[in-house]
Amino acid sequence: MKRSSRLIDLTIYFNNHPNVRTSLTYFSERFKAAKSSISEDLAILKKYYEQENIGQLITISGVTGGVVFIPRDSKQMIEKNLDQLIAEIHAKDRLLPGGYLYISDIIGSPHHVRTIGSALASAFQDEQIDVIMTIATKGIPIAYSIASFINVPVICVRQSLEITEGSMVTIHYESGSKNTLYSMGLSRQALKKGQRVLVIDDLLKVGGTIRGMVQMVQEFEATLAGIGVFIESSGHPRIQEDYVSLLKYNEKVREGKKPILSYGNIGKYVKN
């Protein structure tokens, strides 16, 4: 394979295999090319990723060495994408009873879901994550998008018992904003003791659902590795745990009927 085709192939390969350490021998055999040629290809890719602020290509030397691509948006790239999201959210009336925002169209867009996932993944690339936990419904596409950049499986907590999940572990939790008791269940096979779990949801208000998922992590004797949300709604008593949010809005701060969104705390967790 010629350099031009190798570069296309490597770009697709790294896109589909983030955080996977691959040996030069693998590429050398795949392309029937000398390792020195592959090293030159990788240098071109490394430079491109850095210039475009979309990730790092790291070379590990030694017998167990190889190369690994870590997708990582710069703070500047994330803010550019958040500006676009904010503009689209502000463009129409989204306020629902109870101070909720209608964001199903935003979450329905493959483009927005990719930029949301890419930004949140960037905040957690340096944590050791074994699995991403989320809850139906709108957390799911965000969790899968993050998973595609970190390369770990997604497990989905259910708010109803589900026959296709096999035997389930069920817990009860208090939904903070409604002061009601809910239950959630997770397949017994889904999570192993000691695994490090990233908890993801679309919206954080008081944090009842997220506290429920944290409780579920503990129930399986797994470890909480982080919490990430798309939008946090401020002006509520808040959960204790640290979390990363992309956007923030205050139900009380409105321009007419329009809520005004701003950046969440993501800036503290990513590099310039």
Place this chain on the structure above:
Amino acid sequence: MKRSSRLIDLTIYFNNHPNVRTSLTYFSERFKAAKSSISEDLAILKKYYEQENIGQLITISGVTGGVVFIPRDSKQMIEKNLDQLIAEIHAKDRLLPGGYLYISDIIGSPHHVRTIGSALASAFQDEQIDVIMTIATKGIPIAYSIASFINVPVICVRQSLEITEGSMVTIHYESGSKNTLYSMGLSRQALKKGQRVLVIDDLLKVGGTIRGMVQMVQEFEATLAGIGVFIESSGHPRIQEDYVSLLKYNEKVREGKKPILSYGNIGKYVKN
């Protein structure tokens, strides 16, 4: 930008913008390069996609012309991926009461979800699709994966009323396998009259849930453009509509306690 960097950039661009017609002028300005150079880049990409059986790069001439990437797995590529899925499904005991299969770990893998979505998308690339409709929970990641290859939004039908969806249209439908009445709802804003809808779910047994979604499409005066499922379970009276399935299994055909899966009807809908 040099050719090597342009090829990397174009590969990422087409990956993130399938089915989008882009003018050569756009690339020419983006790269500050002559259109003749861009044409040569595109010829290299076109050859690569065809050789690897992962899609077509189509050039449209004229004033409104440009270039469009259509991701499309060959039949051979799909069967290779299905073989891998079947092997993994056969590798452990997955049979649940009621003849259901435990596939949450398969659906939880970003890698498998990508190959499932890529295969199903290939069957529908020639249809005009405006939106993909699915239902919580396991249909969601599959629908988003397909959406990322076709480049259309996803809408998610709910089995419970949901305050964050605004006003909803609710229908009642009969779950074929249980002879019980269920309801499902969809936000009134989610779908427009006349839109062409691809209905997606993870599992097709008798087809009650899918019939429900088809009924929902009609309720909005939209048009059914196709139905796609990951696994169809045979040995049931079946829905009338055409559908595309990746895998098939018959609850009655087992090797010990293991159900034996085979290819669904996908082969009829894709090219060699």
